[in-house]
């Protein structure tokens with residue numbers, strides 16, 4: 001797809017400077033380095049003069065970084081500066097709303113007393129469409145790698161505690177010497193069409209009326225194409241023939257890479273797997289246009305920023321090539 005990387009979290013051309021990861025500590029001490037604090041998966045974001053958001057950042061000497069043993073990751077170079085992410089999840093906000101932190105929908109915002117008024121920790125899923133491509137890539141990388149460190153403190157081979165190395169891009173086990181790398185889990189997400197109709201489904205726990213493209217994890221030993229056919233058959237009972245790749249999207253909630261595909265349906269009858277899907281239906285282009293325009297109350301569209309929304313818009317505009 002020609003404009004595949006215009007998807008939210010699409011490639012912004014960030015220089016990840018992998019060759020400099022071993023010298024990351026020295027780079028972090030440079031006065032020009034910028035550090036993006038991340039609290040419980042929420043990046044620090046600042047409201048710009050319009051409706052957009054920009055990354056908040058602190059210098060290496062910020063009191064935020066002195067408070068605890070947070071993991072630091074070298075993200076790369078952007079506009080002549082070295083960028084890092086630092087996990088400050090040990091900070092305990094006092095007297096602030098934290099009831100929804102970690103939930104699927106977290107509208108709460110937290111402010112550290114050492115930071116300016118408008119610098120707030122915000123949920124990335126809600127904020128992602130208000131960021132530039134560069135800031136979105138930095139934030140997604142920060143959230144993905146720090147999340148991996150948070151859940152991989154112990155060696156998967158021997159069980160001993162492991163240590164951060166290579167500027168945050170590896171964990172090394174001092175007991176057995178094993179090296180561990182940040183994981184990315186491939187997820188197939190499919191635009192299954194039959195002529196003028198697309199197959200949409202909804203999971204039981206989604207907001208009422210919301211429908212989107214079907215998706216599922218690619219399994220070991222399986223091609224992407226086979227995963228598309230298997231998932232659609234398992235979840236909706238629809239057989240899929242030809243499959244082609246369209247676009248990908250890093251989705252650090254917590255560690256997925258969404259692989260958007262187009263699948264041609266070979267059958268139309270829907271047989272639901274009630275564990276995976278509450279409902280599924282064929283929706284015509286005309287119906288979907290009405291939904292996107294807010295003229296239909298029958299369905300709620302996929303959320304802007306999600307690759308499902310991106311693929312459906314391209315399909316409606318006949319721009320899948």
Ligand SMILES: [Zn+2]
Pocket residue numbers: 155156157158159160173174175176177178
């Ligand atoms: Zn080990």
